[in-house]
Amino acid sequence: MPYPFPPSLSGEPPRLLVSVRSALEAASAIEGGAEILDVKDPDRGSLGCPAPDTLFSICQAAGASPRRDLPVTVALGECLEWTEQTPFPLPGQITMAKIGLSGLGESAGWRDQWLRVRQRFEDERGTGIHWVAVAYLDQDDAGSPSIDDIAGAAIDTGCAGLLLDTFNKSSGRLFDHVSPERLAGLAGRMHSGGRFLAAAGRLNLEDITRLSTLPVDVVAVRSAACEKADRRSPVTSRHVAECLTSLRAGGRQAASAHEKSPA
Ligand SMILES: O=C[C@H](O)COP(=O)(O)O
Numbered sequence: 001m002p003y004p005f006p007p008s009l010s011g012e013p014p015r016l017l018v019s020v021r022s023a024l025e026a027a028s029a030i031e032g033g034a035e036i037l038d039v040k041d042p043d044r045g046s047l048g049c050p051a052p053d054t055l056f057s058i059c060q061a062a063g064a065s066p067r068r069d070l071p072v073t074v075a076l077g078e079c080l081e082w083t084e085q086t087p088f089p090l091p092g093q094i095t096m097a098k099i100g101l102s103g104l105g106e107s108a109g110w111r112d113q114w115l116r117v118r119q120r121f122e123d124e125r126g127t128g129i130h131w132v133a134v135a136y137l138d139q140d141d142a143g144s145p146s147i148d149d150i151a152g153a154a155i156d157t158g159c160a161g162l163l164l165d166t167f168n169k170s171s172g173r174l175f176d177h178v179s180p181e182r183l184a185g186l187a188g189r190m191h192s193g194g195r196f197l198a199a200a201g202r203l204n205l206e207d208i209t210r211l212s213t214l215p216v217d218v219v220a221v222r223s224a225a226c227e228k229a230d231r232r233s234p235v236t237s238r239h240v241a242e243c244l245t246s247l248r249a250g251g252r253q254a255a256s257a258h259e260k261s262p263a
Pocket residue numbers: 019038040165166169200201202203220221222223224231
């Protein structure tokens with residue numbers, strides 16, 4: 001199964017992923033120019049799992065929109081949440097899924113626990129799915145395994161990519177936790193394994209422009225796409241369009257600087 005978002009080795013700008021919680025928000029995200037829709041319930045945490053009927057209605061709305069080929073991904077909560085719960089079948093439109101590893105930092109068998117939950121989702125669906133590993137940058141708050149261990153496991157267990165995100169959504173953003181150099185190093189590691197790197201973490205417009213000059217494949221937002229940058233407020237097409245402009249602005253600056261430099 002080819003990866004839906006192969007790493008961008010051609011220098012093309014990162015794609016804009018917008019997290020949505022309803023069909024209405026999906027329509028706003030599409031209108032604003034989102035390039036990937038990610039379904040998530042922001043009231044249930046960083047990777048809050050949506051209710052199955054909400055997920056289906058968003059997939060239906062996306063499929064009926066003028067941009068029906070837009071990739072749709074889903075957040076499925078935390079691995080430990082599925083110990084007692086039965087996974088539900090994911091709709092066919094879902095191209096990728098992710099599950100967090102919070103609370104598993106001290107567990108020697110976290111890889112096996114993660115793989116078991118992934119397998120249970122695939123069994124419910126009846127087909128495989130591409131997985132995205134999630135490394136929390138605030139790993140102490142999350143109690144999760146280290147970023148390097150998760151990056152290695154992402155490659156070893158066949159994930160399509162790695163998402164860097166924050167667990168605690170009330171303080172800190174991506175660049176409070178990671179330097180551009182560290183991001184570029186992680187991108188190189190993922191790319192050499194044929195995987196993509198996605199970056200999130202309460203990004204503001206300045207962060208988005210900064211990311212557009214780094215070798216990141218996907219820039220993922222919720223807060224910046226919402227009214228007042230509050231991830232629990234509705235996504236608006238205007239805020240999504242501003243995110244897209246910021247993403248393209250950095251790329252253009254980098255390109256013109258390059259064009260102006262002597263041969
Ligand atoms: O997948 C990315 C997250 O939805 C990012 O959310 P955030 O912008 O509120 O940190």
